[in-house]
Amino acid sequence: MHAVVVEFDHLSVDFLGCYGNSWIETPYLDRLASRAVTFDNCFAAVPPPSSDPNYRSATGPDHDRLELISALGEAGVRVSLCSEDDADDSILGHSDRSIHVKGSDAPEAPAAERPFRKLIDAAIALLDEPSASSTPSLLWVASRGVPSPWLPPAEVAGAYWDEFFDEREFNLLLSSLTEENDKDRASSRSRTTDDRLASGLAELSTAGLFHRFQTSASRELTNLNRAVYAAYVSAIDAWLGLLLDRLDVEHTADWLLIVTGRAGDLLGTHPAIADGCPPLLDPHLRVPLLIHRSGAEHWGTRRRRLAGTPDVFATLADWFEIDMQPPTEDSISLLPAVAGSHHAPRRECVFSGGAGVGWSVRTPEFRCVIGEARHGGDPPEETWLFLKPDDVADMLNVADQYPDVTSSLRDRIEEQFNQISRRSARDE
Template identity: 25%
Template sequence: MNVVVIVADTWQFNYLGCYGNSWINTPNIDRLAGMSTVFENAYAEGCPTVPTRRALMTGRYTLPYGGWMPLGTRDQTLTDIMWHEAIRTALIYDTSPMHLPRFGYGRGFDTVRFFRGQEFDHFYSHDQCNLDPDRFHKPVYRDVPGKGREELLASRYCRQELLDYLPQRQHWRGEEDQMVARVAGEAIAYLQQRDKSRPFFLWIDSFDPHEPWDPPSVWDPDLCCPYDPEYTGMEIINPVPTYAEGYLTEAEEHHIRMLYAEKITLVDKWLGKVLDTLAQERLMDDTLVVFLSDHGQPLGRGVHGHGIMRKCRPWPYEELVHIPLIIHCPDAAPRRVASFVQTVDIAPTILSFLGITERGARMQGKNLLPLIRGEKDSVRDFAIAGYYNFSWSMITEDWSYIHWLEEKHFKENPLKAAAAVGLHDYQENTHVWTCTPGSEAQLPRSDELYDRRKDPFQQDNLLGADSGTATDLNRMLFDFMRSLKAEE
């Protein structure tokens, strides 16, 4: 038996046809969904990029323990386990935060193929560039005490991201040069040239559709964005992570979402070629195929992102933490599952499929195969999500509740993006566990409570009207976190 994991970074779950979107074109992932299990309530427990992948690879929670952390000597990853099982392993990716030397997320893979040029990578920044970054960059600066300087720093960093990215981008001549195309092409080559005498584990990690959102319509004068054909304004491909109000016009904000949608359609096309190759190589009958994203993305006002553009900390809202998760299991009929599942559940599910569960004893996730095979209806009554040292949230069938760990962080730095703080310089703080038993019942004013059935995208905070429910959820959340801490 083989396993293929496909991670597409920054994909809002509701930007997929199989999750109910009626206007976006994602035929290939939808086709996979039609032969697979679609998890309707999958959540990333600790955001964003690296914490999620740590949970995926180790089957252990990250949220109560740490943020952007390297793999440690006590961490047991899927590839650590497969090293002892004569399974060929390969990682094909362009997700540069995983590749940063301090993190070590290529550990244990027999084959590693990395494509340079995405976020945090300055490899091309010294090349001469004929593209003006200010053609695609809209800065922001508001003279608001405590926020203006921060937004200015974020603007400068976003412009620097373009200075890193555009020198290589200027040479692209067609779709085949897109980063997702290169990742998909290498994955296809691996599948076609693999050692067919050995089982394999292939991890494909595409940073697209992560920003910058520069699909073909941005570059080709003969094209217009298929989702926003009448737009004639500035192409803001790398917006500043901040409040949309006072920064972007409604037309600009809408167009950014449509560029994101166009990029998603492009990613769907190239991942579809990988799925086609799996079928052509007759692998679908003996291969577990897992498709998911690490997190979504706030994309502006209202239900699109609570007024936020890009994943500013510390808000763990639905548009960020609710993720698509589709698993094709050869011996299971297609179905949709409503049970809550989490990123920590992927690793134990893979080990169970491969029949080597005894090696995953330290994993905290749940095996999802009983759900996939229709043997169970549920494995969890709730999900958790959040940002380490900033926020915890609990999602149940009826409610979603958000708790701020340190109110001072929320008040002093509400717009801190990863860029502005230089790879999360707050990660060493360990004051998360300073809450004493009983103190959680005294809810800080900033906590939030939403009726999940009536208000799934969390627009109407009911904390003041139903503090009793919030207190109950707060206690449940802290009890669960204490249980995880006890297993550390």
Template identity: 20%
Template sequence: MQYVKILYAAVLFLTAWSCSGQTAQQPNIVFISVDDLRPQLGCYGFDYMNTPNLDKLASQSTVFKNHFTQVPTCGASRYSMLTGKYPTHPSELRNNVIVEKITNQKSSNQPETFIHLLKKNGYYTSGIGKISHSADGYVYGYNEPVSKQRELPLSWDTLQFDTGPWETGWDAFFAYSGGQSRTTLQKKVKPYEMASVPDSGYPDGLTANLSIKELTRLKKLNRPFFLGVGFLKPHLPFNAPSQYWNLYQKNNIPLSPNPEAPENVNSTALTNSGEFNNGYQKAEEHPSAEHPVSKEYARRLRHAYFAAISYIDAQIGKVISELDRLNLTENTIIIVWGDHGWHLGDHSIWGKHTLFERALKSALIIKMPGTSKSGKIADGLVESIDIYPTLCELCNINPPEDLDGSSLVPLLNGSTAKEKKAALGFWHNGYTVRNENFRLMYFPKEKENEFALFNHQNDPYETTNIADSHPEIVQEMKLLLKPFNE
């Protein structure tokens, strides 16, 4: 009789577990966000890049060659990705949008992010580093003491960050070696640093070490988990240990294939590289559309950016190796996501705040469980807002009905039947839409050169605006835009 009672209780428990949306087969998720990571990786065809760990992951994953973020700035891009929605108002293009739309809002029946939805469906959610906008997940200013207010108040079971000698998340975000930061040095710094330090001599090395420890703890929980790991580089300043600089020969580093401002484009389409010019007072040169940096300095900056990518590649390799060591890989989804792209002198710009391809196109690599020998290339258009419904489908969780994204699972399975017709982008000066062959930019407040149209079949670097000579294509693509509802 006692045995029957125990069996009956077990059946009730498993039934309740299943009805809550949780199943024994639900995969773990390791979501790795990388700040300002354009698809400058070996697996994206840049054979001069030293990214062996990401390239190995790519050989076992689906690499999305045409992934576009919604907004070319960190906070707003992450907001769209986390909510699965396009921005609907100019306020959603600012870096503080998460604070305004999530942190300071009253709780509702709707999940604040897909991480919160996973948590509500039985996942243990752990965050390390920059997943939302703030470097450590808490709300405070660059020069303020660390607060206890979480940027995502409902999403995390555990939120951690190792600041090391930098003491605050934002000082770690702008870290220089030895515990210094752009803030403590009052911006009297160069936009790069090569220091003879170990990986842990910069904050991202500490993030990798903390993630490794956390994986051991998560395995012991005996329940599905979501681990978000947010790396800071290659965001400015382009700082990395010297061993990663030494992977490249400076004189062999290629320059931008499109260093000049494009023809026939309204100046509002460009940016003055304000983040670069205003934040690093010891920069040797200050770029503008009229005065690009010298080839020598451009090569030095690109060298620094490449070194920062190789540094992050090594940190990601450590996390994936730990998954393997703990025998977690076979039941874990791995996602590597860049929050937007970056102009490395392209169009004379050093920054991201534009509607060009360079600012909106970023890396996206997804590895599904059980696909260790099946690398795929997906050429179709995909967007960051598609990550939310994709995880819902892979984890057998019903998504909210109001998502703008669509699941990538068919593409992960090799189908092209549901490829998108267009990818949308938003910025303060206008809108953009990209289809298979063209990119259209629309600047509604401008009287001249209101549109910019680029033919990606014969002008992949967006050098010449052909809007005036192809009004029919402009009108066709304009129908795909989604202006704000103001």
């Protein structure tokens, strides 16, 4: 009995073919979706910060992952962890193997030196170890996903610019990004468009201007933003394909593969955030979740029911048949949903944005977001309510139109807050 989890800190479902994107090439994830169960409405419980341009992976062992790893180890499951960044020292005593890879994010870095490619190579090496198939095992592959700043490899950086610009518009934009003078323009004629784009992005990053570019309301920069992000997603898909190909030739009869994320991304300025709403919205919190189980009869199916990232821990505990305290009282195993069995669906997902951010709750019909209290213990003053599934991107606040719903969901957020507080007190 074996399981592989691939988890991305940041990966927007809107940029994946298996979630409906028609202009970005993600053939390996699309192929996996045809052989897995895809959850259309999975949401991250506690997303990592996306507003910090220097943010790096938070995929070290948070409390829930550490509890799972500890319980698996006690049950005799061989646990291996691969991460793009250093994990906390506390995890080392709970896993059999822990590998942290480092690489170069420079656009000109060769593919073999990119962090995610090195991560995949390390994961494949662990799968190829002789002892990997003799005992129950979990391989957890923790990636930053699309890291900020988004500097894809130079050879693919310009793969999607023609989705948004004609050649003249794009060259003018590149000139403005790199502040080319007449002499620079003359010398740049011998350089490829991809090279110029990579240089422009690197210059923005070095100058500390990338965050302003990343959140710009300018149509041109927002479109370039999307094109660059798409290029990075395609590169990730190609490298992930190496691991998926390796698993294709694995003849283990009983194994589980989960591909998921910790957060999406808000590409461009969001109107609700501009009005003061915390970034706890569907585009940021909705994450991919694909589960492949060997021998399953429901490959290529989709589930529209709500799912949350804590359900991944409950699913793994169910898969390895171990008892452990669930991350939240309502976290549930998704194995019955993968098998096509009927069971009560999750009715809501509650989210905390961390200190100073706020809270959010998502139901099949609504998303409610409340801001952080402004004065000590005072209740939050701002509330946003978005109608689902019609308002896909959380654009129109309808809190005044549904006061009873708003009040009920605020009460549910307070209940969840109290539950977490009790758990924290118990663990101290």
